[in-house]
Amino acid sequence: MHTLHAVTLKLLTMDETVVALFDDLAAQFDELSIHVCPSDSQARLAIAQQPPDILFIDEDLGHDVVCRTIRYVREKLCQDWLPIVTLSDSAEVHHAISADVPGHIDFAIPKPLTVAALRERQSALRRMVALRRISRSALDRVSEGVIVIDERGAIRSFNGAAEALFGWSAAEVTGRNISMLLPPGHSERHDSYLDNYHRSGKAQIIGVGRVEDAMRKDGSRFRMHLTVADISDSTARRFVGVVRDLTLHLQRDELEAMTRHDSLTGLPNRAYVNEALEALVQRWSENPDDSAAQFSVLFCDLDHFKPVNDRHGHRVGDEVLKAVAQRLRQSVSGKDFVARLAGDEFLILLHGVSDEAAARSVADRLSAAIRQPIGIGELQVSVGLSIGVATVRDTGADAQRLMEHADQGMYHAKKSRSSRGAAQVSPP
Structure with missing residues (x-):
């Protein structure tokens, strides 16, 4: 028998009918909890404090509110893993919003809503949440540090091995520039490599494994093997770095050199x-x-x-x-x-x-x-x-x-x- 994991929803809406329908849905599933946010400011604060498993946004709140909230979640909080679902009663409005935040909305549910329609969507959403949890769990269990950054060098993802290696938690580094993990001088060179790649497409560091100096939270330095790959798609520019600590390897080499x-x-x-x-x-x-x-x-x-x-x-x-x-x-x-x-x-x-x-x-x-x-x-x-x-x-x-x-x-x-x-x- 498989254990059902709790799923937390945050709902940004001022429509009482929508709130009532979601409450009815939650009453049918014990593992489902819903947090209603009547304003975008409350939603942003709640998401920053405790990201949900799924974010629902009612498009009736207006184009600016919806886009501002989505950009905050994706760009400010760097929540690439969080599924965002909009509730839409106008195809024209939805297309306009999607055009302003391309690739940031996972899918839309048409209004008016019914409990049956929500229940049907709920299965697909639970599957999406489960797959993303599995993916994140798998990343946290690999022995190498895996770090995803965007085109600005902001950290979007930081797995468990990276946390152990650098001494920072994912929450502490997400949204901050990758340069915080590099000693002075090395960070400037890394930024120049990334800028040059954006301008010319010349891959000085992309796809090439190399040895670099790195810096932990406590300021101590270590040598790492770093491989960077471009994983961008039509919706976003992303780069993944795979980091391996060379300390023990270098110590073994040093010990072997000493014995020989x-x-x-x-x-x-x-x-x-x-x-x-x-x-x-x-x-x-x-x-x-x-x-x-x-x-x-x-x-x-x-x-x-x-x-x-x-x-x-x-x-x-x-x-x-x-x-x-x-x-x-x-x-x-x-x-x-x-x-x-x-x-x-x-x-x-x-x-x-x-x-x-x-x-x-x-x-x-x-x-x-x-x-x-x-x-x-x-x-x-x-x-x-x-x-x-x-x-x-x-x-x-x-x-x-x-x-x-x-x-x-x-x-x-x-x-x-x-x-x-x-x-x-x-x-x-």
């Missing part, structure tokens, strides 16, 4: 290196003749770093490591992978480098860059770089062997010519 990057230099760490190296090995093993799949490994260790650390302390040592990391990044191409393994050990994956000579040339360039004095305050610190080289073409598709061979090459370089930091290629 060195906190001092910002370079990828050993765990990230292992992932990247395994991926390169897999790609090369699938197509070893592809020039794009070739790569080399440079295992780097600083020379003379321990004396710097011992003499000047860890603060200076940390600044040296950060400077070295920056120089290494600047000395290779953007597609190459520079990582800090531990302490003063670094590793570089050179993409597209397939032979020893090319890898050694890069290693020499890196050594020269690191040998340049590093300024830290008034200090001038000098360190060197020993580098071991291993190429996948010579070593084969084995990540561990590549690391071991490059490490051995670095050890030989440090042992034989540590002062100059010469690169060594370990035999496969």
